[in-house]
Amino acid sequence: MPKPKVAMYWLAGCGGCEESILDLGVDLLALTDRADIVFWPIAMDAKYRELDPLPDNSIDVVLINGAVRDEAQERMARLLRRKSKTVIAHGICAQAGGVPGLAGFHGRDKILQRAYQEVPSLESGGLPQAETQTDHARLRLPSLRESLVPLDRVIAVDYYLPGCPPPPELVKEALFNALDGELPERGSVLAESVALCRTCPRLASKPDTIHLKRFHRLYEVRWDPDRCFLEQGLICLGPATRGGCGAQCLKANMPCRGCFGPLDNVSDMGARVVAMLATLLDETDPEKLENIAAGVPDPAGLFYRYTLAASIIKRR
């Protein structure tokens, strides 16, 4: 029986998900005993043209990280879908757009304009061209899509690995379960669906109801490293975020920013954070409520930090 085939690829990713594969360490060597890695550009020299002759569905499992930002990434996503039995959206970018999804607040033309025509270090602006004519050839460059979208807006995704990046243990479990054919039903997120608070070392200090007259910004105040952030008036997205990261940021004495994405069947993480924070406001007068809410700097940027591209408004 030939070894199963595995591939790893990155669309509008950052390399962090690749690092979480490299962090498998000895398990990565164990993986290469069990399977052939046929395509993994950060670590191996195989070229795109090696993928074309592969029969459809001949790759057993492919980990695709990064959202879809441009046309070349879209083509690669479709190609890998065709070549693979199981596609795992690896990391929150592939699952819900990730931080690059924040471009959705500005749109394609504005992000290009800033970088290529406005930044102060430019002496003369310009724009990358879809086609550039040199004396002997025409060089093509992929154009950006109008908006960045999560992977499942371009291809059918079988499983999701949350996190930024997903911890190596989750990646290992997903890969080896896939090779053993022991994955849950298609479409599921390969992590528990319990709020981060449940595994947070500060949970004991989190009262059932929190009453706040105002929010603080991290640079303004000191805080108790053992007590719940929300209870101290510092926004932590833990209650609206899926657990599974080991409360990493909390252990560094910083609040959660929601990189593990929403719990199961939550259609809009930002809206979930809105509802969560609303329960903390200790006022009933509309104007006073508005003042407390106005104390949150850039709420949309914080509540939708990793999931704007998958929000109700943006995914239409």
Next chain:
Amino acid sequence: MGKIISIDPITRLEGHGSLRLVYDDEGRFQDVYLQAPDFKGFEKFCEGRAVEELPALTQKICGVCPTAHHIAGVKALDDLFGVAVPPAARAIRELMHNAFIFEDHLLHFFYLGGADLFLGPDEPMMDRNVFGVIKKLGTDAGARIIDIRKQVRQLHATISGSALYPVCGLPGGVSKAISPEEKAQFQVITQKALAFAEWAVGLFHDRVLEGRHYGSLLARPYMKSDTYYMGLVDADGNVSFYDGTLRIIDPKGDVYASFEAADYLSHLAERVVPYSYMKQLYLKQVGWKGLVDGPGSGIYRVGPLARLNVSSGFDTPLAQTEYERMGAALGGWPVHSTFAYHWARLVEILYAAENMVRLSSLEQLTDSAVRNLPEGMGSSGVGVCEAPRGTLFHHYDADRKGLARGVNLLVATQNNAAGIQLSLSEAARAILAHQTEIDDTSLNVLEMVFRAYDPCMACATH
């Protein structure tokens, strides 16, 4: 119309890229173009964000060097808020930064560039990877490499919350103090890291320098580009990763300019390249004169070789010895061969390890005072540090409500964009000009040229 032969994608680096080899109608080689195909727009979508979130936001530019972005970003906040950092926080940040550079350089030496050094350029494509390297070096070496990476990344996680994405940076310090138990643990890990660094340098000498192809490739004329160089140096002119003064030397090695990070705009400028999303930086006052080297051209280079070229060496014994050994072997400083980046990277692995040992035994490392609260907030802040792949600038402008109004990022590999394109054009002309038949080895040597820079395309395009 001529013909294009592509190396697509280029591999064993961070990020997407392609090489286009252009031939005329008679099949004569004309030139090579490095294309960076993707772009995310961080400089725009960071506008409107709360400034204190930027060090954790901008680091999502690159998962291979996030700590560098976190450090440059939090230093930009220190500047914006006009707040000093207590000794413990400075030590913690530097220890984290050196640990990160140590294991990120190792990532290149073994995982990304390793096949170029330990295996020959004519090695079959399927073996040119970390698995091939481990097969060549043996499973004990493989286990040792995997173990030290894990331990040093664990040290990084203990300080910052994550093995790769630190979140501990705050204007005026860091969020978490180091306990005596953690400090003791760090001292064990950093000693192991130093022993590993010495072993790795020995490996480089025995298996690479003495090997049959590294020396000859390093000496090839097409590997040499007489460019300017830039890097951070401390008060004594030694290499500095975390902070210092920017120093630029001309191709002969004389100091051309010294400036503080805040003045970066009067020295550095960038230009848009139509066929790629990666802009090219050049020295503003020399000006862009095209893909040529020499004192008349504004092309400059950054990163390991540049840091060794601009500095008078290292303030740690083992790194200084290796620096002197390298200088002697390569005819003195500045060294212009692109393949010398690999050796410089090894010298820096030693330096990072020695720094980790020094920093993890500092008295103040376990002080509880790890943050000064800022009193006010200005309207602009610039932070700089040396990322493994080169100098990194974060420039934040903020409004009175503490929301980012303008973000400008000059990111490591972007400083080398013109240098890499120049190296590729020279190498391709030399290798392919009189070849009718293009073989895999020649194409691989071309990739080995840009891999020496350890380029990070996600960073360069952000």
Next chain:
Amino acid sequence: MTGTEFEPKIVGFFCQWCADAAADAAGRARIALPPNLRVVRIMCSGRVAPEFILQAFAAGADGVLVAGCLDGNCHYKNGNVTALKRMAVLKTVLTPLGIDSERVRRVGIGADDAKGLARVVSDLVETVRRLGPQPRSE
């Protein structure tokens, strides 16, 4: 229809105890509510999750009204206070999402205040008419 004037589509989340009761009262008193309104009856205004409001806009609404009971009258004690708090926080994210916060309103209505309800709805219709259709992202 007077020419091609823009007719805003308004979605009204009406709590059954007060707002919807007021709407029935309007029907009985032949006070016409603007035709732009499409009512979604809910148990209590505290049950309107922020997602519902965003989904209404995604589905084509140009304006959304959340109408519950007056202070102290909520059948479920403080459902209307929950709605008030949620609206205060939701309004801070609407503009960046491309929705003018003037398009969304929360009110408390007396169960028999047909006129008051009619006035609130037509007031929102006029405000949204002035703002024009809710822009759709491409």
